[in-house]
Amino acid sequence: MPLAHSLLMLHLGVGSFHRAHQAWYMHRYRQLTAAASSPWALAGGNLRPDMPEVMAALEAQGGAYTLETVSPANQRRYERIESIRKIIPYKANLAGLIALGAAANTRIISFTVTEAGYYLDARNNLDLSVPELAADLANARNGLPGRSIYAALTAILRERMRRQSGAVTLLNCDNLRHNGDRVRRGLLSFIELAGDETLMAWVQGNTTCPNAMVDRITPRPAPELRQRVKEATGWADAAPVMGESFIQWVIEDNFCNGRPQWEAAGVQMVSSVAPFEEAKIRLLNATHSCIAWAGTLAGYQYIHQGTHDARIRKMAFDYVTKDVMPCLDTPASPSPLDLAAYRDTVLERFGNPAIEDTNQRVAADGFSKMPGFIAPTVRECLARGASIDAVAMLPALFLAFLQRWHRGELAYEYQDQGMDPAVAHAMCDAADPVQALADNVAFWGEYAGDARLVTALRGASARVAAFVACGAAAKS
DSSP states (O other): OOGGGSEEEEEEOOOHHHHHTHHHHHHHHHHHTOTTTOSEEEEEEOSSOOOHHHHHHHHHTTTOEEEEEEOTTOOEEEEEEOOEEEEEOOOTTOHHHHHHHTSTTEEEEEEOOOGGGGOBOTTSOBOTTSHHHHHHHHHHHTTOOOSSHHHHHHHHHHHHHHHTOOOEEEEEOSSOTTHHHHHHHHHHHHHHHHTOHHHHHHHHHHEEOOOEEEEOOOOOOOTTHHHHHHHHHSOOOSSOEEEESOOEEEEESOOSSOOOOGGGGTOEEESOOHHHHHHIIIIIIHHHHHHHHHHHHTTOSBHHHHHTSHHHHHHHHHIIIIIIHHHHSOSSSOOSSOHHHHHHHHHHHHTOTTTOOBHHHHHOOHHHHIIIIIHHHHHHHHHTTOOOTTTTHHHHHHHHHHHHHHTTOOSSOOOOTTOOHHHHHHHHHSSSHHHHHHTOHHHHGGGTTOHHHHHHHHHHHHHHHHHHHHOOOOOO
């Protein structure tokens, strides 16, 4: 079906994860509904001049690329993904994205900009101290687009309102708790601060923002991936992507202008995504960061190496078993998931050596992960008077990791969109770095400086120091 006659999902942020996850689900849906007659298709582009070579290759290949998936048993499968029907080249004024986002046949606008790309403080308010966000707000007041997700959506929705193109669903595909609710709150705040009351009313009446949970480990494509793809398929693909065989997408069924029947492709459409996202964020995302920080401190390069180190595996296992599971599965609110089985599956996935997922990728953005992935368990345990010894290992590991960054001793470049380097250096330079960590309001909110938190972090930091002193152990 020609693109002009299709119903479109426009995706902002065509990175590896989008192509291994949402684009795969759309591809599978189109396969099951006969792609030539399927009413739905994908288009996509970036809000920043990221990955220019990959985007140019995708455009040259008509949006098609190869997805390599690898199981824990090292079984590799290759699939040509053809759901992205149009790649929109980057322009600073976002003209192509705005035009397509405002088209009447675009019914869903989805996005992946990473957790740090939402600029939310500990109370889920926009953090206007971020220079980029402040600059985008100034641009929005003058009717100009910007680089943040809020500025881009504001520009798109303004044009959509002007054209009278109808309602559109805004679908967040990032690892952010209550991701639909939070992006809606941030977007409405941004529009209000921009002073556009007309657009505010239109957005409130013509958009929905379903919460969603996404899951598939997707490492940065390794240089040898292209050669493996060519040997397996015969196609000299210039933009392949690789991910694990496991995949999951859970979405609240709150779409305002139609959606693909994704259930046929395995998407779980639910009334509330809360128990799924909470389990995923705490059992998978936080555990992933734990292993990346500990693995880096132990001298490992890859996630699977740390997962197979008995000491690091125990840190992750104890964190989940002792502190997270009692929070998520209570007599008053039993979890619909088998959390022990989920924990074991997660550790099996992390131990897959074929993925070769780097500590550098997973260790990134700690300043956003601390309040988003780890602090909720700390707060809930403290609120009910329970121990936080196991979960305290994660911020203690991050502090030791950050101190290596501070001294210039990391084996790789650390990337953290949510980090103010001056704040991070000051924490590490403090006379008492553990106290400085515990006093960080952005991390701990009302529990910042709590004596129980300080005591737990001191004990955990001592255990981390002993772990580091032992050096990297042989794989168990």
